[in-house]
Amino acid sequence: MRSDWPTPNVPYLKANDVCCVVREPLLEDDIPIEEKPLRAYSVAILRIVDAAHPAVNEFGLYAAEPIPPHSFVCNYIGRVHLQTEYPDSDYAVTYFGEYALDATHTGNEARFINDYRNIASRPNVAFDTYKDVDGMIQVGVWSLNKPIVPGEEILGNYGKGYWRARGVKGVLGPDWDDSWD
Numbered sequence: 630m631r632s633d634w635p636t637p638n639v640p641y642l643k644a645n646d647v648c649c650v651v652r653e654p655l656l657e658d659d660i661p662i663e664e665k666p667l668r669a670y671s672v673a674i675l676r677i678v679d680a681a682h683p684a685v686n687e688f689g690l691y692a693a694e695p696i697p698p699h700s701f702v703c704n705y706i707g708r709v710h711l712q713t714e715y716p717d718s719d720y721a722v723t724y725f726g727e728y729a730l731d732a733t734h735t736g737n738e739a740r741f742i743n744d745y746r747n748i749a750s751r752p753n754v755a756f757d758t759y760k761d762v763d764g765m766i767q768v769g770v771w772s773l774n775k776p777i778v779p780g781e782e783i784l785g786n787y788g789k790g791y792w793r794a795r796g797v798k799g800v801l802g803p804d805w806d807d808s809w810d
C-alpha cells in the first residue's frame with residue numbers, strides 16, 4: 630500500500646486480478662515482449678485544488694522525479710474482464726483483444742491518470758499492452774517523446790469516444806498526433 634493512497638474504499642492492488650477465463654493472445658493481438666524487468670518511476674497521487682482544473686477536488690497523478698521520454702512509468706493495475714461486461718466504466722483501459730482492465734473497484738496509482746483534454750495541449754503518456762519477463766500480460770504507462778518534469782501532471786488520452794459517451798459535445802482534442810511520438 631502506498632502512503633499517499635487516498636481512497637480506502639477502493640483498495641490498492643499490486644497485481645492484476647483476473648476475473649474471467651482469458652484466452653491465450655493471438656499473433657494479431659501484437660503484444661510486444663519485454664526481455665528485462667522494468668523499473669517504475671516515482672509518482673505522487675495528489676488532490677487537485679486548482680479551481681481552473683476540470684477535475685478539481687478529484688485526484689491526479691504527478692511525476693515525483695524526472696521521467697525521460699519513451700520510458701516505462703508504471704503498470705496500470707486492475708481487474709481483467711470482458712470489455713462487454715462493464716462498458717460504462719470510468720476506469721477501464723484495453724487489456725488486449727476483447728478484454729478490459731478495470732480499476733473502478735480496486736487498482737493502483739495509474740487509476741488517477743486524468744485525460745489531457747482541457748488540462749494540457751497534449752498527453753505525456755500512453756497506455757500500451759506488453760508481456761513482462763515473467764510472461765504476464767500487463768498494461769504499461771509509457772512516457773511519450775517529451776521528458777516529464779517533477780511536479781508535472783501525468784496525462785493520458787482516454788479517446789474522444791470516452792467523452793462523447795458521457796455527453797460531451799463540441800471539439801475534442803485528437804486521439805493521436807504523430808508529433809507526440
Ligand SMILES: C[S@@+](CC[C@H](N)C(=O)[O-])C[C@H]1O[C@@H](n2cnc3c(N)ncnc32)[C@H](O)[C@@H]1O
Pocket residue numbers: 683684687688689719720740741742743744745746747748
Ligand atoms: C480514470 S479517472 C481519473 C482519476 C480521477 N480524477 C479520480 O480522482 O479518481 C477518470 C475521471 O477523472 C475525471 N477526469 C479525467 N480527466 C478529465 C478531464 N480532462 N476533464 C475533466 N474530468 C476529467 C473524470 O471525472 C473522469 O471520469
